[in-house]
Amino acid sequence: GENVEQHPSTLSVQEGDSAVIKCTYSDSASNYFPWYKQELGKGPQLIIDIRSNVGEKKDQRIAVTLNKTAKHFSLHITETQPEDSAVYFCAARRGSGAGSYQLTFGKGTKLSVIP
Amino acid sequence: GAVVSQHPSWVICKSGTSVKIECRSLDFQATTMFWYRQFPKQSLMLMATSNEGSKATYEQGVEKDKFLINHASLTLSTLTVTSAHPEDSSFYICSARDQGTAQYFGPGTRLTVT
Numbered sequence: 001g002e003n004v005e006q007h008p009s010t011l012s013v014q015e016g017d018s019a020v021i022k023c024t025y026s027d028s029a030s031n032y033f034p035w036y037k038q039e040l041g042k043g044p045q046l047i048i049d050i051r052s053n054v055g056e057k058k059d060q061r062i063a064v065t066l067n068k069t070a071k072h073f074s075l076h077i078t079e080t081q082p083e084d085s086a087v088y089f090c091a092a093r094r095g096s097g098a099g100s101y102q103l104t105f106g107k108g109t110k111l112s113v114i115p
Numbered sequence: 116g117a118v119v120s121q122h123p124s125w126v127i128c129k130s131g132t133s134v135k136i137e138c139r140s141l142d143f144q145a146t147t148m149f150w151y152r153q154f155p156k157q158s159l160m161l162m163a164t165s166n167e168g169s170k171a172t173y174e175q176g177v178e179k180d181k182f183l184i185n186h187a188s189l190t191l192s193t194l195t196v197t198s199a200h201p202e203d204s205s206f207y208i209c210s211a212r213d214q215g216t217a218q219y220f221g222p223g224t225r226l227t228v229t
Binding site for chain 2: 032034036041042043044045046049051089093101102103105106107108
């Protein structure tokens with residue numbers, strides 16, 4: 001089955017700096033890669049996603065890049081703000097076949113933005 | 116964006132009793148709904164997947180007779196924890212997938228069994 005590795009597990013940045021979280025996946029059949037932000041005591045919130053036919057996607061201060069050959073994808077947050085502090089999860093899902101409806105999650109990255 | 120609600124947001128129950136958690140997709144029809152369990156400082160653990168009108172598919176190690184899932188309509192799924200015990204205390208999160216590929220999560224339900 002799919003295996004998703006996420007690094008780093010914790011990340012502290014100064015307000016205004018950029019933050020980068022990286023994930024690798026094992027299943028070459030995976031073609032959908034969402035990122036979720038989870039604040040304490042709340043459910044995960046979808047913040048951005050990318051499909052395998054696209055190499056990069058941007059939404060204001062958030063961007064995701066995908067390298068299919070290397071099987072890794074990254075989340076980039078620019079001009080970080082204290083409200084960006086949360087746990088971020090990457091995930092991967094294959095497009096067809098067994099398990100095609102299931103997301104496989106990374107273990108999460110706790111991002112702390114220091115004012 | 117798509118909204119998924121859960122009710123209740125938190126519940127305390129006594130050992131041996133049953134608890135029902137509701138999950139609703141508010142502004143879209145969910146072809147598939149998922150139930151996750153999350154322990155403190157850990158990732159999400161998929162418990163089961165359900166499609167409307169079909170029996171749920173449970174992940175290995177999840178007791179289907181203990182965690183009853185009913186996906187009655189395209190906007191409602193329920194999880195019933197039967198004969199709850201303290202070890203069932205956890206954060207339960209539902210998720211719904213729309214007609215496309217995106218999957219949205221509810222706010223979660225904190226269950227405490229005393």
